[in-house]
Amino acid sequence: MSHLRASLRRLIPPTPLSRRLATQSLLFATAEGTFLTGSAVFFTQVVGLRAAQVGLGLTAAGVVSFLLAYPAGKLTDRIGPKRMWAVGALVAAVLFGAWPFIGSFAGYLAMVICFEIIENAAGAGRNAYILDVMPEEERVATQAYMYSALNVGFTLGAIIGGIALAVDDLTLIRWMPLFTLVIGLFNAVFIARLPRAPHDIARSSSGRKSTGVRPTGRGPLHNVGWMLSSFFSGTMWTNQVLLNVVIPLWLVQATDAPHWLLAWLFGTNTVLCIFLPAYTSRGVKTVSDALRSVRISGAFFVASCLITMATHNTAGLLTIFLVWLGHVAVTGAELYFSGAGWAFQAKLMDPARRGEYGGVAEVFSTLGGRWAPALYTFLAMSWHPAGLPSAGWLVIAGISLLAVAGFHPSVRMAERFLTREGIVDGPATDKVEAASTAS
Structure with missing residues (x-):
């Protein structure tokens, strides 16, 4: 107790x-x-x-x-x-x-x-x-x-x-x-x-020349690394498309699982998202920590695809368990990427341009993920090459792996940009905020 x-x-x-x-x-x-x-x-x-x-x-x-x-x-x-x-x-x-x-x-x-x-x-x-x-x-x-x-x-x-x-x-x-x-x-x-x-x-205040508020250097539209990492962030967040759209549709149309299981899926996700964020984000302090969380999130994403894919050929209680487990896995992808995303926001934004950086991130993350509902639904439900009814799940898993692979060089590119522009005074990995003590 x-x-x-x-x-x-x-x-x-x-x-x-x-x-x-x-x-x-x-x-x-x-x-x-x-x-x-x-x-x-x-x-x-x-x-x-x-x-x-x-x-x-x-x-x-x-x-x-x-x-x-x-x-x-x-x-x-x-x-x-x-x-x-x-x-x-x-x-x-x-x-x-x-x-x-x-x-x-x-x-x-x-x-x-x-x-x-x-x-x-x-x-x-x-x-x-x-x-x-x-x-x-x-x-x-x-x-x-x-x-x-x-x-x-x-x-x-x-x-x-x-x-x-x-x-x-x-x-x-x-x-x-x-x-x-x-x-x-x-x-x-x-x-x-x-x-x-x-x-x-x-x-x-009248003193608008306060240190740490006045922007220095070029803005986020010149920061190619930030734009690319925001794009890949949008792709990683397509885990929500699996969670809310594709897995429920798959359950209804491609498995023998009872429809009441949908309530358990969403209930489990809600409970986990209440109790686990403080745990899954613990220890995420540097950009390297955040990239590790991205890799863990990608592993959960792939696991969810593979587990759900297998339910096309199962029956009864095994199907129920595997669909539930696949939904839990994609919740893991959500939770670990959340912690990573918060760290990237804290470490890779110019402290004097956080609103502007956030706006650019919104634009490019939309480009990186808005296509997913249509594409993922097609791949999972309608794409059956060579008579393989669940091959589309492998493509969805592959997309997440490409996003994970793209994250690492783009984040490092964003770090180098901040250093070149004088926004940080050294390698940004662990001390991006060194230039913003006034913040």
Whole structure:
């Protein structure tokens, strides 16, 4: 029992600021999770849209968000990360108040595009704020605790949304966004009350020539290593496509596993993503540590493909176990790459241009992974060369290995760029932040 209590204590962030950031993640995810749980019913039965219209709107919003990711990052650097985050969270919360009054595709399209732009701008501020305000040695651990809190919040939101759906009252579903509005307002106030980060202080003061804030050297669009590593990051994050799209489709169409197993798959993923991020990210302090985590993530990715591939020829309890095990393996890929990604953000960004670097990362990671739902689904479900019904899984596994292989030279290239530009004063592997002590 004492070991259990000690394990549970490790799930609590160790510092007051990290606990506040985890609490904010819980608030945000509870609000969003409640709406997302009932969104399919809301859009189709309340707003009156067809499924194709819902998909078209989300695609359009994704395209607009992609085009504006870089400008949003630059704006974050200009006005300060906390201000960007707080204002974005406030506007996003207020937008939920308009959802009950949307009754057409045109209104839905305008809303979903505006919402995507605002949320992405808030996310740019959030990411830059965390890197700016947390001490270097606490950044990865803090983001791991926040990731756990997000999963707890989405679980709570799913429970609340599920209760609303169980009532089966469209009037209640119509006004459910107001619940998200209220929690979202609390979230915005909570963010506004967080301590200001160094860049926020610098932007609001008259002394704009503060050391460590004024950018030096060229920006991320000249940093080929950063752009390439962001691209490969997008490819590695296609583990989420396996998790949420391909393995569930495979279960339904290519195996004899019962459909109720889907609930266990997603439940297992949620539980693991609550309890394990602090463990899988532990010890990730340098770029070399992060690259090791990338390799581990790639191994889990390949293992998931091979295990799931085997279920085409199994039956009964063995199929159930292997599909579940394949889903657990892809969760391992998610968790280990999360820790690596947080370390790369902390170590490979110019401290004075974190918003801009984040915007570039968003653009190139989108290019590196947005194609995956269509390609992976085709490979797993429809590509059968030489009569091999599951050969597509080998190609998917190969894509992940190429991403792992590409990560290493691109990350080292990004390090050399930072050194050449004078952003760091030596090899960036273990001390990228040496030039940003003011941050």
